[in-house]
Amino acid sequence: DGGITQSPKYLFRKEGQNVTLSCEQNLNHDAMYWYRQDPGQGLRLIYYSQIVNDFQKGDIAEGYSVSREKKESFPLTVTSAQKNPTAFYLCASSVRVASVSTDTQYFGPGTRLTVL
Amino acid sequence: SQELEQSPQSLIVQEGKNLTINCTSSKTLYGLYWYKQKYGEGLIFLMMLQKGGEEKSHEKITAKLDEKKQQSSLHITASQPSHAGIYLCGADARGGATNKLIFGTGTLLAVQP
Numbered sequence: 001d002g003g004i005t006q007s008p009k010y011l012f013r014k015e016g017q018n019v020t021l022s023c024e025q026n027l028n029h030d031a032m033y034w035y036r037q038d039p040g041q042g043l044r045l046i047y048y049s050q051i052v053n054d055f056q057k058g059d060i061a062e063g064y065s066v067s068r069e070k071k072e073s074f075p076l077t078v079t080s081a082q083k084n085p086t087a088f089y090l091c092a093s094s095v096r097v098a099s100v101s102t103d104t105q106y107f108g109p110g111t112r113l114t115v116l
Numbered sequence: 117s118q119e120l121e122q123s124p125q126s127l128i129v130q131e132g133k134n135l136t137i138n139c140t141s142s143k144t145l146y147g148l149y150w151y152k153q154k155y156g157e158g159l160i161f162l163m164m165l166q167k168g169g170e171e172k173s174h175e176k177i178t179a180k181l182d183e184k185k186q187q188s189s190l191h192i193t194a195s196q197p198s199h200a201g202i203y204l205c206g207a208d209a210r211g212g213a214t215n216k217l218i219f220g221t222g223t224l225l226a227v228q229p
Contacts (some may be wrong), residue, residue, distance in 0.1 A: 041221060042204065042219040042222060043204070045216060045217070048216065065202075073136070088156070092159075105149075105161075105217060106161060107151075107160075109158040112156065113178040
């Protein structure tokens with residue numbers, strides 16, 4: 001089965017701790033993305049990567065970090081610098097690096113992070 | 117900055133009724149996506165529209181993009197409980213081919229049996 005997996009599904013963190021969310025895809029997609037979803041605010045882009053060993057900040061990157069050492073993996077670290085980390089985090093991937101049109105993004109099942 | 121407005125914010129319909137959800141932008145849309153989300157789960161891709169006037173259908177769901185490429189509608193015919201969920205529109209509105217999407221805030225649909 002091809003798809004995107006995120007783990008864990010639920011994550012609890014104490015204030016001041018860093019935590020890493022996993023995202024893996026076996027779709028052979030080049031591009032991967034992290035979004036944050038809050039009630040009433042829709043999805044907001046945190047970071048994205050269009051190729052291995054390269055990534056760019058999205059609209060709300062402060063307090064987050066990522067790495068892209070392998071094509072199939074794009075982990076997100078929520079650091080203690082993130083002031084309001086409680087949210088639903090979604091990972092997505094899409095085919096292309098270079099194209100004349102936007103490619104469809106496919107999403108994982110999400111991780112709900114709660115800071116205690 | 118580009119924003120997508122969805123209307124209505126929420127909708128309750130009786131099973132078997134038709135309904136329409138709208139997604140509106142103040143700027144031209146380059147690639148308009150419709151997704152469905154069950155609460156606490158990931159987004160499921162429904163359809164993508166690119167050309168002005170384009171219309172696509174899948175089972176009982178039809179999506180249209182207007183000629184000016186600034187508004188899209190999602191129409192569900194003869195709604196069923198399985199259609200319940202949150203519908204989100206997403207668009208690449210930053211000049212095309214950037215693959216960065218912005219999203220509307222979603223429309224919550226409930227279908228009463």
